[in-house]
Amino acid sequence: MATAAVTSVNSLEVGESIPPSTVHAVSVSLPTWKANVGYEEGEEWVLSKMKTGYPRFFVHKSIQAFQASIVSKHGHHGEETMLFPSHAIAVRCVEFFKRQAPEMDPTQLRILDLVPNSPQARQEEFDIISPKVSAVFFPQNTFPIAKSFWQHTGDGISSRRAEYCHGLFQNGVLVDTNVASSKDSSLVIKGPRRYRRATSVELNGGANGSASCVAETSDPTHQFVEERFGRNLDISMTKNVKCAVRRRIAGSLTANVDLQDALALENDTERTRKVAGFSEDDVYLYSCGMNAIYNTYRYMSSRKPGLxxxxxxxPYIDTLKIAEKFGCGCQFYGFGSSEELDDLEQRLKNGERFMSLFTEFPGNPLLKSPDLERIRALADKYDFCVVVDETVGNFLNVNVLPYADVAVSSLTKVFSGDSNVMGGSAILNPKGRCYSSLKKIWEDDYVDHHWAEDTIFLERNSRDFVSRIDRINANAEAICDVLREHPRVKQVNYPKYSPTRPFYDKCRNPGGGYGGLLSATFYSKQDAVAFFDNLDTVKGPSLGTNFTLSSPYVILAHYNELDWCASYGVEADLVRVSVGLEDTSKLVNIFCHALEAIPQ
Structure with missing residues (x-):
């Protein structure tokens, strides 16, 4: 597979990127239970070693460097900044500040828009990639508010955009929009070669050949990994690449194909998504999965404001936070039970109305599947939209679109697999009762902010998406069998063995499996720690990677609300495993060894 080799957990240190030596990796090594707790507690022995982190929770170092340069040149004393790809998003960040801290003096918030002072020699390149950045400045002591907006919405710039735009900024090409009117054609600055040639990721010199046009965040090893295991198309192919990605998400590609074959398919080719009239034109790309969820929530709110x-x-943590912080509140049904649907139905009969229902299929980390058929019937009767996050199930295993008005997904996960790029999607159901109104909202407001080079990585990574799924499904079932047979394992959570399996099977495609994500609980914390610390997989945040990736998920995602999690049956000592493509017998031996380490 394309992913860089991942070695034994014993040789992958705390804070190393996963995969190793990958500048834009989306996971980070936290190889022991103690390291995970130390990260959440902010202990220096962990934080000082962090080369990277999950991108919506850890501000990538290339972004940090770019922010520091902007503050140095344009900031005032005591200010910090957060970077976004458009002025409209920056405005929404300012509005979020005002809602979260109404006592703030609004003059403490300001926006700086940076745009290319385009030399003619680079106009074609800039037209393709649109290297614009909007900086929101705010007082340093209000950073947690900015971080909250950045994390929940997924609206921040990507690390690759930051790397590229920082180089422009340092060379005077990316400037305040108020001074960008002069078109100085004498500014002939060549961009990074990876934007101009199909196989190179070398850093190119600046205008005088001495200054790098890219922020200095990469070493030669990182450059090699990005070249060998990532990009292989020229930036001029961006439009075609985005089309190919959207066609894969649409389900029109049912075999591994390269870019040319993907583009050769007719728009109405038979798809795995069995919805009449569905088109790749109903697929929208986003910077990450949470950004797809956030913007879908925003559009639902505009369709039915005040509800x-x-x-x-x-749910995944930020889905609930969006519903709680960005709208009119949320009716939360944390068990996903039939009794909660009974309660919802009674509320609806009593006249209560809602704008939309968000659910995951299956859920994370308990892998329960909602009764989408009943939810769809309630939505049609009482006029609310249904949004289904299909990330964990993935559309090759399940087809949730007939029950959803919008299906959202994190392409960062199994669609990519290589753990080196972020992406998300939202797709509209043309047979949904809300389709006409939603389509108009999307067409009027949607802007594709997925950075061109990120899309190039995503397209390349996803070419073998189809063939990977069967292997992952089979490996996950083998690991479930090992865990379920062990007397010290209290519970294994997996769609195949869940009491909600009938709901999953209603949506399962012919030949589809039960996915690559599972979790397990133990009879004591001591047992969980012993198992985890002796489990010879890489360990860190994220899921859907081509290699098996494990984490004490509840500790990482909900450390400050463990009692709240427990009230919904989500135990603090749960271990989550995202199963990869390794040899099945090797994986079985790894898990057996970890189980043998549990004290008898």
């Missing part, structure tokens, strides 16, 4: 939303089933 609460519903979050059904124990």
């Amino acid at each position: 609460k939303s519903i979050v059904y089933g124990f």
Whole structure:
């Protein structure tokens, strides 16, 4: 596979990127239970070693460097900044500040828009990639508010955009929009070669051949990994690449194909998504999965302003935070049970109304599947939209679109697999009762901010998406069998063995499996720690990687609300495993060894 080799956990240190030596990796090594707790507690022995982190929780170092340069040149004393790809998003960040801290003096918030003072020699390149950045300045002591907006919405710039734009900024090409009117054609600055040639990721000199045009965040090893395991198309192919990615998400590609074959398919080719009239034109790309969820929530709010939303089933943390912080509140059903649907139905009969229902299929980390058929019937009867996050199930295993108005997904996960790029998607159901109104909202407001080079990585990584799924499904079932047979394992959570399996099977495609994500609980914390610390997989945040990736998920995602999690049956000592493509017998031996380490 394309991913850089991942070695034994014993040789992958705290804070190393996963995969190793990958500048834009989306996971980071936290190889022991103690390291995970230390990260959450902010202990220096962990934080000082962090080369990277999950991109919505850890501000990538290339972004940090770019922010520091902007503050140095344009900031005032005591200010910090957060960077976004457009002025409109920066405005939404300012509005979020005002809602979260109404006591703030609004003059303490300001926006700086940076745009290319385009030399003619680079106009074609700039037209393709649109290297614009909007900086929101705020007082340093209000950083947690900015970080909250950045994390929940996924609206921040990507590390690759930061790397590229920082180089422009340092060379005077990316400037305040108020001084960008002069078109100085004498500014002939060549961009990074990876934007101009199909196989190179070398750093190119600046205008005088001495200054790098890219922020100095990469070493030669990182450059090699990005070249060998990432990009292989010229930036001029961006439009075609985005089309190919959208066609894969649409389900029109049912075999491994390269870019040319993907583009040769007709728009109405038979798809795995069995919805009449569905088109790749109903697929929208986003910077990450949470950004797809956030913008979908925003559009739902504009369709039916003033109404609460519903979050059904124990959700990924930021989905619930969006519903709580960005709208009119949320009716939360954390168990995802039939009794909670009974309660919802009674509320609806009593006249209560909602704008939308958000759910995951299956949920994370308990892998329960919602009753989408019943939810769809309630939505049609009482006029609310249904948004289904299909990230964990993935559309090759399940087809949730007939029950959803919008299906959202994190392309960062199994669609990419290589753990080196972020992406997300939202797709509209043309047979959904809300389709006409939603389509108009999307067409009027949607802007594709997925950075061109990120899309190039995503397209390349996803070429073998189809063939990877069967292997991952089979490996996950083998690991479940090992865990389920061990007397010290209390519970294994997996869609195949869940009491909600009938709901999963209603949506399962012919030949589809039960996915690559599972979790397990133990009879004591001591047992969980012993198992985890002796589990010879890489360990860190994220899921859907081509290699098996494990984490004490509840500790990482909900450290400050463990009692709240427990009230919904989500135990603090749960271990989550995202199963990869390794040899099945090797994986079985790894898990057996970890189980043998549990004290008898």
